Structures are given as structure tokens and as C-alpha cells.
Amino acid sequence: MLKTAFSRYINNYRGFSREIWILTLITFINRAGTMVLPFLSKYLKEDLSFSYEQVGWIMVCFGSGSMLGSWLGGKLSDKIGFYKIMVFSLLTSGLLLYAVQYVRTFWGLCFAMFFIMTVADMFRPAMFVSLGTYAKPENRTRALTLVRLAVNLGFTTGPALGGLIIMNLGYSGLFWVDGTSCIVSILIFTVLVKERKVPADLAVNNAENEIPASVFKDKIFWIFLFICFVTAMLFFQLFTTLPLYHNEKFGLSELQSGLLLSLNGLIIFFLEMPIVSASQRKGIDKIKIILWGCVLMSISFYVLMINIWAGMLVVSILFITFGEMFIFPFSNSFALSRAPRGHEGRYMALFTMSFSLAHIASSKTGLEVIANFGYQANWFVMGTFGILSVAGCIWLQKLVRQEQS
Structure with missing residues (x-):
């Protein structure tokens, strides 16, 4: 009985293409590496001594950049393809995270956070389109669910890792690890996954x-x-x-x-x-x-x-x-x-x-x-x-x- 139940549970994870599993892996690495986010307001308040009002404005810039990035990522995915957008977004945001730790002024961080999130969140709509491309038609909802599980698992492990890094390396260590996770995940993607066109069956009549x-x-x-x-x-x-x-x-x-x-x-x-x-x-x-x-x-x-x-x-x-x-x-x-x-x-x-x-x-x-x-x-x-x-x-x-x- 238990063996049958376990076998049924495992069957829910069968039938995915190799590319979907690789996308799931890089999503997990990227989300687990996004350990700056849970500590960002704490970093701005305690390490840089900004007021609550200033922290609030920096977070508004953060959210505004995320919205612009989402729109640009989607529009450009239709124009030049999701693959190029995914590579550009993760590689560039990784390099920008290395640099942002050296920005310590209020206006500098407002601009930096807006710019980083514009680049970083171009990835999300492009990634959704890639799932539709690499997954079989009957597996698309399950493929989206698989990637959601990777995001959840990444967000669960990320803050714990972030806390350990702060204790041992300070806040600057977060930026180095987060930036590196972006670059490593996209390198894995470019080596193991080749570009493919959006399939015709995704088109709605x-x-x-x-x-x-x-x-x-x-x-x-x-x-x-x-x-x-x-x-x-x-x-x-x-x-x-x-x-x-x-x-x-x-x-x-x-x-x-x-x-x-x-x-x-x-x-x-x-x-x-x-x-x-x-x-x-x-x-x-x-x-x-x-x-x-x-x-x-x-x-x-x-x-x-x-x-x-x-x-x-x-x-x-x-x-x-x-x-x-x-x-x-x-x-x-x-x-x-x-x-x-x-x-x-x-x-x-x-x-x-x-x-x-x-x-x-x-x-x-x-x-x-x-x-x-x-x-x-x-x-x-x-x-x-x-x-x-x-x-x-x-x-x-x-x-x-x-x-x-």
C-alpha cells in the first residue's frame, strides 16, 4: 500500500524534458542565492543607518524597477527571443550585485536598486515563455508547478544561508554570493540548454x-x-x-x-x-x-x-x-x-x-x-x-x- 502510494507520488514528477529539469535547477540556485532580499531593509537600516522613510523610498524604487523589468522582459522576449533575455538578465544582474555593495548614498541606492531590479526581473516573463517552449503541451501546468517548487525551496533555504553568511562574512558577503549564484546558474543554462523557437501549439486560434x-x-x-x-x-x-x-x-x-x-x-x-x-x-x-x-x-x-x-x-x-x-x-x-x-x-x-x-x-x-x-x-x-x-x-x-x- 505504502509502496503504491509512493510510486504514484513519484509518477507526478515523470515525463519532463531534460531542459525543464535544468530550468528547475537554475531557478533553485538563483532563488536560493537571492538572499539579499530578506535582509535588504535590515542592511539599509542597520549597516547604512538610513531612516525608515529613506528605507521605504529605496524599497519603492526596488518595486518600481521590478515592474519595469517585467514589462521590458516580456516585450523583448517577443522581439528578440526569451533565451537572449534570460542570459542577459542573469549575467548582468550578477555583475551589478557585485557593484551595488559599494554604493552607500541614498540617491545612489535609489537609482541602483531601480536599475538592478529592472535588469533582474526581465528574467521572469522570459523564463515563463521558456517553460512553454521546452515543456510538452500536456506537461505545461506541471512544469510551471515544478519551477514554483524550486522557487519555494530556494526561498526556504536562502534566508538560512544568508544568516550564516552575515555572521561570517558580513553583509558584503551576501552581494558576492547572490551575484555569483546568478552567474553560475546562467552559465549552467547556456552550456546545457540550446535555444529553441516557441512551438506553434502555444498559439491560440x-x-x-x-x-x-x-x-x-x-x-x-x-x-x-x-x-x-x-x-x-x-x-x-x-x-x-x-x-x-x-x-x-x-x-x-x-x-x-x-x-x-x-x-x-x-x-x-x-x-x-x-x-x-x-x-x-x-x-x-x-x-x-x-x-x-x-x-x-x-x-x-x-x-x-x-x-x-x-x-x-x-x-x-x-x-x-x-x-x-x-x-x-x-x-x-x-x-x-x-x-x-x-x-x-x-x-x-x-x-x-x-x-x-x-x-x-x-x-x-x-x-x-x-x-x-x-x-x-x-x-x-x-x-x-x-x-x-x-x-x-x-x-x-x-x-x-x-x-x-
Whole structure:
């Protein structure tokens, strides 16, 4: 019985091309190496002695650069190909990370962070297009899930490695290791993976589905982007307001908060791929799965309003984790399948930009609500945002059915 269950679990990871496994490996190396990010505000405040306001502005430049980079990466992927963009982005951002440790003025860092993130986040939409290219049509959603697992695993190990590096080498060591991880990962990619054209089967039949030639005229896609923005904004509360709440309301230590977040990562690592595989075998509609994910994400914040028992933190994490597993892999897949031929990069650019914008909005909105009205009000606001995403999914389902009829 146990052997059969294990064999079924392993089968979820079969059928991927060699290129997909290499993309997964370099994504893990790159994400694990991105250990500057969790310590960036700490570095700016403690090592460079900037005020909270200055740190805030530098982080705004960081987020703005991420948005511009996502758009440029997508647009240029359509123009000159995803392969060249991926190589340029990781190689150049690696070299820039070596240099940024020597920039120590406020305005210098505002410009440096904006520029680095513009270059670094050109990689993301290009990487999404590459997955569509190197994965077999029937494996695309699972391939996107595999890379998401690599990102999660990288983010889990990165901060721990970063802490060790700071203890032994100081903050400058972070920049050297992060820069090197970018360069090593892209060298592995260029040696082992050869450039390939976007396959014809990725193209959507525009005449049959009446998808507009311009992404800006695609009403369905913009409703979908709104859903992505809202759900990402809710998800990023995990890294902004929730750790503060753990400590201020229930007195949890950093270790205990970390264990709660690790529970999120562990559940995703073990269950996301089987969930995606099962839904594909049963042919469940992607938008329907995303809708249920939005419901779970919304509930995860409403349960936090029951603040008389610390166990509700675990319940909330379980709801938000399953919501995340239902939303994000299928969102990636829907965005890629929606793009007409020759527009894949533009579509994936806007998709990744919705996450960059959510990252900026999530902490700003959450902290402002908490400062003025308290934590309970923030959980109600976030849960209600989740209900808006549910309504968006219902509207999206209706429009897609009309388009296909």
C-alpha cells in the first residue's frame, strides 16, 4: 500500500524534458542565492543607518524597477527571443550585485536598486515563455508547478544561508554570493540548454476564440490580472503583517513564526504537484480551481478575526496554503495559454507585473490599516478583497464561456 502510494507520488514528477529539469535547477540556485532580499531593509537600516522613510523610498524604487523589468522582459522576449533575455538578465544582474555593495548614498541606492531590479526581473516573463517552449503541451501546468517548487525551496533555504553568511562574512558577503549564484546558474543554462523557437501549439486560434491582437484590448485577461493582483496581495501578507501579528498578539518568537511559514512551504512541496496532476487527469477547468483557491484565501483572513486562540494561526496558514496551491500554478498556465502567438512575452510580462504591484500594495495597505484601525480591521479588509477576487472569477468564467460558445 505504502509502496503504491509512493510510486504514484513519484509518477507526478515523470515525463519532463531534460531542459525543464535544468530550468528547475537554475531557478533553485538563483532563488536560493537571492538572499539579499530578506535582509535588504535590515542592511539599509542597520549597516547604512538610513531612516525608515529613506528605507521605504529605496524599497519603492526596488518595486518600481521590478515592474519595469517585467514589462521590458516580456516585450523583448517577443522581439528578440526569451533565451537572449534570460542570459542577459542573469549575467548582468550578477555583475551589478557585485557593484551595488559599494554604493552607500541614498540617491545612489535609489537609482541602483531601480536599475538592478529592472535588469533582474526581465528574467521572469522570459523564463515563463521558456517553460512553454521546452515543456510538452500536456506537461505545461506541471512544469510551471515544478519551477514554483524550486522557487519555494530556494526561498526556504536562502534566508538560512544568508544568516550564516552575515555572521561570517558580513553583509558584503551576501552581494558576492547572490551575484555569483546568478552567474553560475546562467552559465549552467547556456552550456546545457540550446535555444529553441516557441512551438506553434502555444498559439491560440485567434479567429476561433476571438482573442484581441493587443493584450490591452483583451478584457478577459485584464479581469484575470485583477484576480492575480488581489490574491498576490493577500499572499504577501504572509511576509509583512502576519509575522508582526504573531509576535504582538500571541508573543511568538522569530523561530515560531518561521516554523509557521515553513509549514506553508512543506505542504506546498509535498502536495502541490499531486493536486495539479490529479486536476489535469480529471480535466477540471482552471478557472474553477482558481475560484476555489480565492474562497480559501479569503477564509484564511476571516478566521484570524477569532483572536482568542493561537491555534487559529495554524488554521489560517492551512487555508492560505491550499488557496495558494489552487491559484498560482493554474494562473501561470491560464496566462500562458491565453496569449496569442507572438504575444506570449507581453502577456507574461503583465502577469508578473501584477505580482510586483501586489508586493508594493500589500505591505503599504496592510500596515496603514493596522496603524489606523488595528489588526482585526486588516483581516476583515483582506478577507473582503478575497471576496472581490471570487466575484472576479465568477465573471471571468461567464465571459470565457461566452467567448467559446
